[in-house]
Amino acid sequence: MSEDGNGIQSVKTALDILESIAFYGEGAGVTQIAERVRLTKGSVHRHLQTLVDRGYLAQDAATTRYYLGSKSRLLSQLSPELDLVRAADGPMRKLRDLLGQTVSLTEMTPRGALVLATLVGSSPIEIVVRLGSELSFHSSAQGKILLAFAPPALQERELRKPLRAFSSKTKTGRRELKAELEKIRELGYASAAEEMLLGLNAIAVGIFDEAQVCVGSIAIVGSIQYVSAVPDRRSLAALKETAREISKSLGRHNGASAPAGARGLTIRRPGKA
Amino acid sequence: MSEDGNGIQSVKTALDILESIAFYGEGAGVTQIAERVRLTKGSVHRHLQTLVDRGYLAQDAATTRYYLGSKSRLLSQLSPELDLVRAADGPMRKLRDLLGQTVSLTEMTPRGALVLATLVGSSPIEIVVRLGSELSFHSSAQGKILLAFAPPALQERELRKPLRAFSSKTKTGRRELKAELEKIRELGYASAAEEMLLGLNAIAVGIFDEAQVCVGSIAIVGSIQYVSAVPDRRSLAALKETAREISKSLGRHNGASAPAGARGLTIRRPGKA
DNA sequence: GTGCTCGTTTCGCAGAGCGAAACGACTTGC
């Protein structure tokens, strides 16, 4: 099928449906969901049945709308605390209070930069990146910093995919992107002015585990009025210091279960083209 | 296929795999998982790929074992707090401290009594019901109390299914079970001495929401030495009082999103036999 | 070095899951 056709179709669909409810806030009906995931009502309904049966979703008996079920909630309790979130909490707050800007924490995943936490800035207008969103590798500051420090094999794979344009300012040139990654490694930060959404920008720096693998990023996000394409010295210094702090506390482990830092990404065969 | 063949096969499989990792504690390898879910390594591997790609699982780069990923953890943060767990927390602690027995909170789901929380008793030997387990309707005190107060249609459906024997003392007679449900409604509690596992028993009472729907149960769990088939007056009174307390605080709502209590179970057509 | 075990990959067949469309229960508007 498409670029990387790996993965099981119907499971993907089920997860799409689950997320379309989870990462949206309110519950939803079959028709709405079908529109969001671009499927027929019939298919969506069958998936919903399965997810309800398993307790990941629940259907309100009165309104017939679907909401998250308690199995979903249990998943979190059953897994050890995520080192990254814990380590980042304090330093993130400090950074937010210092700069007054919205601060966002992301983690490396095979599909992009997963938003793990956000602290909103002091501006009356809140610009929030939704928890659970996956920012693309090529059009977000968070994604680019992660890609820049990722294993070469993964970079190759991403560069081979079609680079979707999210806004009129999204850079879609492969060569251009490759050069930018080089520059990012050199400067230690990434920015992406208006590449995701016109009027917005973010400055991201990498977070590294004890093995010097880039496992996530910390970023300030905001209007281009406050977050310019080239960051001011003070903000950049504060960002870098915050990232360093977080990286350092990722080193100390509580032993036992697998070190979160070591949970890298296995790179599958990059394709044969 | 089987009794109720509804639901999508591969999604069920994916969830089985997810849960076999989530509700087990430690990470696991492909071979172990394949054994647990009774599938070939090949199939399991493809499912794991999909789940890793979506961030619900992560593979340790060094050991190649699979663990829960951060998407799983995010699911919880994105859903409103579960009223039942919040309401039960205080009263449960009080009950545990009063009786010194292990106390367990479960919720009604289409497949049985889902264990939401457990507080261990004072005995040096811990008997814990694993979080996320789904106790069957016919062989557990928690399941039976829920079934006893469930809508008749659901009772019919459950009684029509084959009643699996978990231990030599599991009651598998339909008529017998039906009579017991009647008795349970009358007395207001259920017990299930050695029906799940020899040597163990539980006493469960129902928790009701503002619409008088039985949404969950609270139970004391332990060896048959301490938890006898017919509970002593004191324990039973304490249990009932605890359940009453929890039920009452389920009444007050914070408005907005769907009332947890109203999220009932839609009963599908019970079959045509 | 050799024999195990583990994770990953390939291949062809069967049945699972998809879309289209009908159905039935509520709401809305006139």
Add this chain to the structure above:
DNA sequence: GCAAGTCGTTTCGCTCTGCGAAACGAGCAC
């Protein structure tokens, strides 16, 4: 108060997905 619309649910037949079996290749222990 009837008709038109909307929503969730169900049915049906065809296609393509996802399954099992078996080969592959990488670690590890002895």
